[in-house]
Amino acid sequence: MSNIFFKIKEQEEIANQLDLDLYQRQAYLSKVADFANAYLDDLPQAKAYDKTGADKESFRIDGKPKSMDQILTIFKEQVTEPGIRASSGKHFGYIPGGGIYASSLGDYLAAITNEYAGIGYASPGAVAMENEVLDWLKKLFSFPQTAVGNLTSGGSIANLIALTAARDKYGVKNEKIRNSVIYLTPQTHHCIQKSLRIIGLEDVLIRYVPVDERYRMDTQALEKQIRSDQSEGLSPYLVIGSAGTTDVGAIDPLEEIAQISHRYGLWFHVDGAYGGFFILTSKKDLFKGIEKADSLVIDPHKSLFLPYGIGAVLVKDAKAVLQANLYMANYMQDALTDHLANDPANVSPELTKHFRALRIWLPLQLHGIAPFFANLEEKLLLTTYFRELLLVAGFGVGPEPDLSVSYFWYPYQGDQNAFNRRLLHHIHEDGRVFFSSTLLEDKFVIRMAILSFRTKKETIDQAMEMIQACLEKTKEEFGEQ
Amino acid sequence: MSNIFFKIKEQEEIANQLDLDLYQRQAYLSKVADFANAYLDDLPQAKAYDKTGADKESFRIDGKPKSMDQILTIFKEQVTEPGIRASSGKHFGYIPGGGIYASSLGDYLAAITNEYAGIGYASPGAVAMENEVLDWLKKLFSFPQTAVGNLTSGGSIANLIALTAARDKYGVKNEKIRNSVIYLTPQTHHCIQKSLRIIGLEDVLIRYVPVDERYRMDTQALEKQIRSDQSEGLSPYLVIGSAGTTDVGAIDPLEEIAQISHRYGLWFHVDGAYGGFFILTSKKDLFKGIEKADSLVIDPHKSLFLPYGIGAVLVKDAKAVLQANLYMANYMQDALTDHLANDPANVSPELTKHFRALRIWLPLQLHGIAPFFANLEEKLLLTTYFRELLLVAGFGVGPEPDLSVSYFWYPYQGDQNAFNRRLLHHIHEDGRVFFSSTLLEDKFVIRMAILSFRTKKETIDQAMEMIQACLEKTKEEFGEQ
Incomplete structure (x- = not known):
């Protein structure tokens, strides 16, 4: 059996690298926790959408070990930055996601x-x-x-x-x-x-x-x-x-x-x-x-x-x-x-x-259950609030919604669909807040889906500010009505 | 609008509890990390199987908040202890699972x-x-x-x-x-x-x-x-x-x-x-x-x-x-x-x-890839090693396996199936190492599936020691052949 003992020993030395000891675990967790905290603390400032794509090459699995720092840098630059930041309270597109911290634990x-x-x-x-x-x-x-x-x-x-x-x-x-x-x-x-x-x-x-x-x-x-x-x-x-x-x-x-x-x-x-x-x-x-x-x-x-x-x-x-x-x-x-x-x-x-x-x-x-339900009630109120702001700003809004999804459009007298498409284009270019769109009986409308636990009254105000800026830009391009 | 501001404010105070600040996150993570480290450091000593069930009442969702300590205690006693400890290297049943630390990050x-x-x-x-x-x-x-x-x-x-x-x-x-x-x-x-x-x-x-x-x-x-x-x-x-x-x-x-x-x-x-x-x-x-x-x-x-x-x-x-x-x-x-x-x-x-x-x-x-493959090669060697030990101890073993799953039985001259069922019963009662069984052309055999990255040569030795003890017990009950 001595031959097999030797062979086992030989593999064991490399194999053991997967089973980290306390010191290694703490070192990695510390880096990952720091990364996560920086990410979360940066969320209120971060754009909700960045239309840049990811560089697939950066993910290449070449079989060689990399440092946790290298890995986290790739993750930050290539995963968290491009596309929709689903963890952001400024994500109003599709059906926004959640991501409460307790779940990660x-x-x-x-x-x-x-x-x-x-x-x-x-x-x-x-x-x-x-x-x-x-x-x-x-x-x-x-x-x-x-x-x-x-x-x-x-x-x-x-x-x-x-x-x-x-x-x-x-x-x-x-x-x-x-x-x-x-x-x-x-x-x-x-x-x-x-x-x-x-x-x-x-x-x-x-x-x-x-x-x-x-x-x-x-x-x-x-x-x-x-x-x-x-x-x-x-x-x-x-x-x-x-x-x-x-x-x-x-x-x-x-x-x-x-x-x-x-x-x-x-x-x-x-x-x-x-x-x-x-x-x-x-x-x-x-x-x-x-x-x-x-x-x-x-x-x-x-x-x-x-x-x-x-x-x-x-x-x-x-x-x-x-x-x-x-x-x-x-x-x-x-x-x-x-x-x-x-x-x-x-x-x-x-x-x-x-x-x-x-x-x-x-x-x-x-x-406990209370903060979950308070969040839902808050989202309903924010939907009402947002719609009121949009009306004041001259937008058309859909009928009183059942829940926290609604839609709006700018009532442009010319090609209204083209105008609103262009408006959404500017919103996506800006990226601070993200919206998606839908077609309702051939009418192009911008959807507002309010469901992130991080969406607050200030978020709605920020969204409104961005929409106003994008509206001005679109008006300049299309000419005043 | 002042009415809606007030209503939003009212919900916001409770709703915000889901969005933890840096201090809260660090406090919870620290408790969870300590728990995880204690769990992992205890693994080599922990039983691979405990036939005790879980108390469903202990998981009751009553809507009220609990402390992280309370939650982790329930998790430890009611989740990690009963049943099969799938993270253990001493789990040889079914197809054992993994759970390398890096994945949890x-x-x-x-x-x-x-x-x-x-x-x-x-x-x-x-x-x-x-x-x-x-x-x-x-x-x-x-x-x-x-x-x-x-x-x-x-x-x-x-x-x-x-x-x-x-x-x-x-x-x-x-x-x-x-x-x-x-x-x-x-x-x-x-x-x-x-x-x-x-x-x-x-x-x-x-x-x-x-x-x-x-x-x-x-x-x-x-x-x-x-x-x-x-x-x-x-x-x-x-x-x-x-x-x-x-x-x-x-x-x-x-x-x-x-x-x-x-x-x-x-x-x-x-x-x-x-x-x-x-x-x-x-x-x-x-x-x-x-x-x-x-x-x-x-x-x-x-x-x-x-x-x-x-x-x-x-x-x-x-x-x-x-x-x-x-x-x-x-x-x-x-x-x-x-x-x-x-x-x-x-x-x-x-x-x-x-x-x-x-x-x-x-x-x-x-x-990198090397430790994954070293682990697989090691599992193949451990399978060979385990089978050799079993043969020496008088067990019958299945044919040379293609990979890291094999099976064994004790060649009892009376009701061999009953003997091996009883042997497995004792193995389960003991629980230090876990095995499952199968029927091959009506022959009851005990399976050994070696696939955990935590299964090492010492683990095989421990398993063998436990099997020997359980074999003695079974022999006493059935009478020597």
Whole structure:
């Protein structure tokens, strides 16, 4: 054996470099913590958007070790500076992200302890923690405790889980697909159509139910369409409502949709990825009916201010979820019990997964719930405030929004779309505050999505100041009206 | 407006609690870092397995803030202590995990900066970093640089992406499903069957190709089955090989499977989740043919020692991947370019995602590649060493393993399965070192999977000592042979 001892020793000396001792860990952590603190302290001054690209060459993996200083310099210059600074309170584009500090401590501990969060046998605590977070969500949304749930990487996988459960509950497969009908609106998030393609429902019939003037599903049209489809021998099986659309933050009339869905025997799914957590604000009433949904998606990395990488799904019919996801072989499906759904691996496409529960549980315990809800209420107020400032400055604004997404445009008398496109161009060139745009019935509008926990009244004032400056520039180019 | 100012102010005071100042961050980080250091320094002494469960009540989210000390105490007692200690070098069960320290720094920074890694427009750097990691993987496995790839949450989603691409390439949908045939072996990981159910292929025909005495696919049987299926008018379209099976670490004859697959016009997928990175060890030759695969899955959270939450997939046919995953609407598919596949959101079911690239890129840059490969080579040597010790101690061991998974049993002359079950029971009761088991042709065997970067020669010696003690106990109960 002496030969193998020698060979092991030889590898061991190099291999051990991955297992850092206390001194090395402290030295690296100190550098990383200093970097993070400088980054965070610089945030209020930093631009929210820099249209410079990244130099892919700078990331080259050549196999040779580099110093932490070199690595952090590349990270700073090539990752944090170009593009959108998603951690900034001055990010008003798309759906802004979060990134509260307490979550980063959760991720740090999750990586070090490396608990296996997929199966309770391996890590009873990590799994119990995930299930406690899910139980808390069930209470928030008045779902029964018998519902099953999962913490996913984001809204897309969460929606995919719900859509798969609905598919399996109604046996929509093979030749039945072309005959089955799903109802949504033109404002439904694209990840739904993408999920449908992934789960094999590319050819399912999708009805785009018309929306009212505030982009909410027209429930009369919905019911009419369902009846018409049923009378033609088709198989309607799923209605998808949004609790906060991405484009304008509209909440579909959930109560009415729930009643219609169930009257006709359809599954009612709610995508509340963006807006879900606003249920605990003064806007609570708009969510009435959400508790009647058969499945619900909410994204803690949106309206709970967590860093990207955590979504959630709740589904009332446990068996429907287990049908596709149960990890064990088919022949064990007769043994289905409530207990099986406690293992995240049985209710999600994932098996081994990131121990995500810690990045939500730790902040909820550390801060309590109050500051999360205060943030949401504050975002609603800031939305109102921003819209008032825009009106005073001569902008047109969309209708009173349901939540914290709205839009505006400058009412230029010539080519209004061209004018507003140019205005947004200047806003992007400036970059201090970031906005994105959308097209609403061919009208180009600038969106304002207020969802960062770092967005404050001063941020709105700064945004307004920048918009004014960009407006002046655009006016000069286009000529006064 | 004064009314709204007052209301904003009111919420702001509570809301601001989520945005910690430098002093608060340092205080919390200091506690968390101390906790992590104590945890890591205690690892060599800690048990690898504790069969105690967790108390779900202890995780209760009651909405009230708690101190970091309280939180860390719950985490220690209820999460890190019960179950399997996946960070331990004494974890030899299932496929052991990693959790190198450098990754935890990557996760910490990813959460704080919250870069949006799904689309290059939002974070050119985060996306370029992911693509550089993927390019590095393409080089490792001799895949063309035109292949597309994605960093997923683990092997399951990675396999799902590959299986979806194969499905779409061959147009396996609707009524074609029941006529389409997939070839794998009884040793193929269950996540494949699960993925097939999720992507709507529940009723596809699955042929379990027989394996040889070392559990590798019998390629003659494969070819015979394909010909027979084709002659019966069925549509074979996919062969799945494993580069390191979970049960015994066997590598299927990849070169032969590649040739047969392509001779008959089938997609060849390789699941290298466990074994992939061993390609850069002395076992390189066993991977010959992997470069001919149409798609490949590897799991950096397995054989690259990273914490749970990162898998990878490579697919040669970009268009096949984009078909289901492209985020944009269908009508834009004519505009497909190479460029689209650069955005992770277009080649994965995810849209918003965890910025995973940093937890792999940072360690690769900090340590260089050498210590990763030295670790893998060391694990191979330790496997040989462990098997020799077991033989000397009178155990039976499986055939010379391809990689670092093997198995053993005590050759008891009575009810051998009962004896070895009891032996494993004692091993679990002891808990210092953790093993899991499997059934091979009705023979109960104890698996030894050596893949933790913390598993060293001393760890094997400790394991052997514990096994001896448990063997004595079992012998006493069963009576000497």
